[in-house]
Structures are given as C-alpha cells and as structure tokens.
Amino acid sequence: MKKILLIGSTVADIIINLDHLPTTSADVNIVSQEMSLGGCAYNVSNMIHLFEVPYRLFSPVGTGLYGDFVRNQLAAKGLASPMPTPDQANGCCYCFVEEGGERTFVCDHGAEYLFYKEWFDTLKMEKVSSIYICGLEIEDKTGGTIVDFLEANSSIPLFFAPGPRICFIERTLVDRIFALHPIVHLNEDELCGFTGATALEEGAKALYALTENMVIVTHGAEGAYYYDGDEFIHVPPVKAVKVVDTIGAGDSHIGTVMACLAKGRTPYEAIKTANAVSSLVVGKKGATLSKDELTITI
Template identity: 45%
Template sequence: MKKCLVIGAAMLDIVMQIDRLPKTGEDVYAKSQEMTVGGCAYNVADILKHFQVPYTLFAPIGSGMYAEMVERKLEMAGHVSPIRSEKSDNGYCLCMVEADGERTFLTLPGIECTFEAEWFELIDTKEYDSVYICGYEIEGAGGEKIIRFLEMHPELKVYYAPGPRISYIEKEKHARIFQLHPVLHLNEKEALDYTGAVDAAQAAEKLQESTKNTVIITLGGEGALLREKDETRIIESGTAVVADTIGAGDSHIGAVIAMEQSGAQAESAVRTANQISALVVSVQGPSITKEVFEKWKAQEEK
C-alpha cells in the first residue's frame, strides 16, 4: 500500500468550555481549559495512524513557544513531520465549546500558512498515491506552492477539505484545484454558503459539475450525503452523545481516506467515517485514544 501525503497544519488547540459565546462587551468565565495539539492535517493523520494506513504528516514545525509545544506533543502522539523552519512560530486555535457541544474557532495563523516550494523537494512522490489538503493552508500565502506541487503531480488522488474558508479562498485557486478533480469533503453549511444552493443535494450537484468527482457533505447527526457518478445517496449515522464537535469533519475525511486506501468503495468508506466521527464528537477535543478506537474496532469485527 502506498502512502497518503497529509499536507497542512499541526498547531496548538486551546479548548475552553463555556456556557455560551459572550456578546460584545461581556465578561464571562470559562468552566475549563485544555491545551492539545490539533490542526486539520494533524487530526486527519491521527485517524490514518489508528487505521494503520501509511502516511506522511507534512506539517511545518516552526521556531518559538508554540512550535516547541507542538513538537513535543507530536512526539508523544507518535507523529513525525519532515519540515522544520526558523522563520516563524506555529499558530494556535482558540476553540470555544458551548454547553450544547457546538464549537467556535478563533485562529492565529503561523508557519503552517506559509508553505515554501523547497519543502516539497523532500518528497519522493513515488511513495504516494494520494494527498490531503485543507482550505486554511490553500487560502494562506503558501497556498500557491501547494497547488503548484499538485499540478506537477496529477497522478496523485487529491482529497480536498476546504472547511469554512471555502467562501474566502480566491476563485482562481479553486479553479486550479477543481481542475485536478479532487474528492471534495465539506459540511452542509459550507456547501450551502459556497454554492447558494437550496439544500445539500443541489449543492453536491453544483460542486460535482466543477470537480467531476465524488462530493461528500456531512450532515451532522443525519449522517452524510454522498454524490458519486451523478447519483446522490444519504448514508445515515447512528446516534452519538456529543461532548463537542471539534475535529468531527477532520476525523470523517480521515476515515474516508483510510478506508479507500484499504480498498473500500466510497459508500462503505463514508459509512465507516460516520461511525468514527461519532466517536470523536463523544469525547472532548479533536482526537480519540488508541483504546477508544480499538474498542470500536473489536465491536465491528464481531
């Protein structure tokens, strides 16, 4: 099995539990705070690691206080990135989680948004057959370098999760990415905001017209919409007790990649991804432990 190249961010997540988001001018207390490593690429790589699918986490580690914490936590979690840079620190994300589990992000970008062309010289593309990219890095100053690398290697299957930045990324960048026919993964709000469609099914049709490939739109507790070969299906999800929704989308696309890399068809991959995403939202933070994953795996194998 060839590897998946996971391009993006490993950054510090500062998770604060609050009753509700404060209004302008309010002074509120957080009920708790936790610091962990996150970032979309890290979260995806963590799922691939659980599934024992080979990958490279291509996430820059900078120089500074946050970079030191990120590097230390990466080592503890068993992840390695080949990129080191002295140009700037890593960024961090303040994740405010309300009582109902919904989360709001405030991100301070860092080195992860400034990809350099020479970093890609570290990659032996013969080792890979797929690549994951995220909207945050595409939107940033380094997005051009990432797109150019992908254009130079059209043999790589692209999984693109633009996230909430989909409506802010330059049209020219999206046009170039869509020419690469990526598997597109986003949630319902992101899909509707970008396309102006009346519902997720119409949004998926519009997006597929641009990408000419599979579109996956997550629907929260209702599961996920799969648009494949001009056919739309809803893949239902089981119920989940929501602690918070941090990392839900990342874990979903991570599981899709892991399953397809292992030979599964899209529908089966999305069905499994729904289960993994439900596991992630049932715990605090963006990732699940090896013990939680192995317990789920054992139940699936019965």
C-alpha cells in the same frame, strides 16, 4: 504499500469550555480549559494512523511557546516535522466550546500554515498513493505554492476538505484545484455557501460539475451524503450520541474515509464507518481519538 501524503497544519488547540459565548462588553467565567494537539492535517493523520494505513504528515512547526508544545507532542508520538524549523512563531487555535457542544474557532496563524517549494522538492512522489489538503493553507500567502505542487503531480488522487474557508480562498486557486478532479469533502453549510444552492442534492451536483469527482457532504446527526455523478446517496448515522464537543469531527470523518478507501472499501462502506467514527469524536472532549477509544474496525 504507498503512503497517503497529508499537507497541512499541526497546531496547539486551546480548548475553552464555557456556558455560552459572551456578547460584546460581557464578562463571563469559563468552566475549564486545556491545551492539546490539533490542526486539520494532524487530526486527519491520527485517524489514518489508527486504521493502520501508511501516511506521511507534511506539516511545518514554527518557534515559540506553541511551536515547542507541538514539537514535543509530536515527538512523544514518534513523529517529527520533515521540514526545517521556520524562523517564525507557531500560532494556535482558541476553541470555544459552549454547553451544547458547538465550537467556535479563533485562530492565530503562524508558521504552521506556510509552505515553500524547496520543501516539496524533497518528497519522493513515487511512494505517494493519494494527497490530502484543506482550505486554510490554500487561503494563506503560500497557497499558490501548494497548488503548483499539486498540478505537478496531477496523476495522484487528491482529497480536498476546504472547510468553512472555501468561500474565502482566491477563486482562481479553487478553480485550479477543481481542475485536478479532487474528491471534495465538506458540510452542508460549506456546500450551500459556496454553490448558492438551497438543497444538498442541488449543491452536490453543482460542485460535481466543477470537479467531475465524488462529492461527500456531512450533515450532522443525519449522517452524510455523497454524489458520484449518477446517484445522490444518503449514508445514515450509526447511532445518536450526546455531543460533548464537535472539534475535529469533520477531520476525523475525511481521515476515516481516506483510510477505508485505501483498504479497498466502497464509498458507502467508507462513509458509513466515518459516520461511526465521528459519533465517537463528538462524544468526547477534543479533536482526536486514542487507540483504546476507537471501538470500530474495518
């Protein structure tokens, strides 16, 4: 079976729990903090791994305290970065989680977001079934190198989860990605912010006109929607849960969708399963699930 290629970051998430975000000049105490493995590509890869679909995590790891942490954590999971160690420190992501579970990210970008042509030249693309990218790496200074690589492999299905950075990526790069007809995965705010639409269906149709491929929109407690060019379909949530934190919910959702589609499930079945997985993720601390915590099968 061919592998899903996941291009993106693996970072140290510093999760800081507090009652509420401080205002300017305020002085607050936190409830707790911890450091864990995160990053969009890693979070996606974890879900694909749990569903036992072959994949390759193509993620650079830099130097320094956070680079060492990421490298050691990956090694403990039997993973290693396929790239040489860049001569640059790894960054981290400060994840501020308020009492209600909503998260705010403050990121220090480092080597984990930079990609170079000679690294892509080592890939054996005949063994790749599909490709995943997010928006952070495209926004960074080597984003054009990633898009060059995607264009050179335009026959391979592409999944694009741009996240909230979709409005900050250079528009020419976004247009080049859309020309490759990716399946785009984003939430309501990201969709409406990019398209200027005031309704989900309107926004999904506007985005489909640019990509000519399925658009998947997550909508929190209401579940998710997708537009396939013919119908705008609602996929309801599996159940209501108490939100602990929302870190990694979107990554786990798209990772599950990709895993399910790779196993031959329909888009509706894939998104329904992803809704259930996301409910598990937001119901616990951190961005990923363990094998024991994944109580869903496909």
